[in-house]
Amino acid sequence: MIEMKDVWKTYPNGVMAINGIDVSISKGEFVYVVGPSGAGKSTFIKLMYREEKPTKGTVVVNGYNLGQIKEKRIPIMRRTLGIVFQDFKLLPTLSVYENIAFALEVIEESPSSIKRSVMNVLDIVKLKNKARFLPHELSGGEQQRVAIARAIVNNPAVLIADEPTGNLDPDTSWGIMKTLEEINNRGTTIVMATHNKEIVNTIRKRVIAIESGRIARDEAKGGYGYER
Numbered sequence: 001m002i003e004m005k006d007v008w009k010t011y012p013n014g015v016m017a018i019n020g021i022d023v024s025i026s027k028g029e030f031v032y033v034v035g036p037s038g039a040g041k042s043t044f045i046k047l048m049y050r051e052e053k054p055t056k057g058t059v060v061v062n063g064y065n066l067g068q069i070k071e072k073r074i075p076i077m078r079r080t081l082g083i084v085f086q087d088f089k090l091l092p093t094l095s096v097y098e099n100i101a102f103a104l105e106v107i108e109e110s111p112s113s114i115k116r117s118v119m120n121v122l123d124i125v126k127l128k129n130k131a132r133f134l135p136h137e138l139s140g141g142e143q144q145r146v147a148i149a150r151a152i153v154n155n156p157a158v159l160i161a162d163e164p165t166g167n168l169d170p171d172t173s174w175g176i177m178k179t180l181e182e183i184n185n186r187g188t189t190i191v192m193a194t195h196n197k198e199i200v201n202t203i204r205k206r207v208i209a210i211e212s213g214r215i216a217r218d219e220a221k222g223g224y225g226y227e228r
């Protein structure tokens, strides 16, 4: 599913963000990526969806070799992934329904199949009753659930989340985790970068800790391991 072999990433300004990572993430896993600020977590994750290209080494995601892939094939590769960010990145003038349908329309689905898919993911994130709302009419947690619905509407094999609870209060964050666990239980692999110590220490999953661009720890049901 996700394979990295001897991966290095140096940014054009000379910052060495990832320094020789080997890792393998299998289908159906739920993985937290933790580590101090500036350790390289976001870079590690960006290498998985080809937002960044490895300087050296091999990154294979869902069968695509991301160091070699041609620019024009990147959108095709990204359809096998769902991506969720800390700031939800919803389109402010589109309704909840339209924000999610938008992700499908680009691959030319029929109207009835779009409706079925959108309502199905709204059901998963428990927002069927808010389909016609605009993003600003929703709470932060609801907006993040819309962003998650949009990310999974194409049935991606892997859902990548970079600090999905970063902008949310603790109660709302637990709700987002419930949603992510449910999606994981349906078979989707989840890779989630987080600073949320309470979540990592309570909902135990595989923990990959990055420090100075290297894997410092990789534990099946690890703890957060940092003060914050």
Ligand SMILES: Nc1ncnc2c1ncn2[C@@H]1O[C@H](COP(=O)(O)OP(=O)(O)OP(=O)(O)O)[C@@H](O)[C@H]1O
Pocket: 011, 012, 013, 015, 016, 017, 035, 036, 037, 038, 039, 040, 041, 042, 043, 044
């Ligand atoms: N586009 C970029 N150009 C140059 N350097 C970058 C770029 N993005 C990140 N870096 C540097 O790479 C290193 C790792 O950054 P990264 O964002 O991956 O860390 P992080 O662990 O996600 O941090 P945080 O927890 O604070 O979000 C840092 O030193 C950062 O300054």
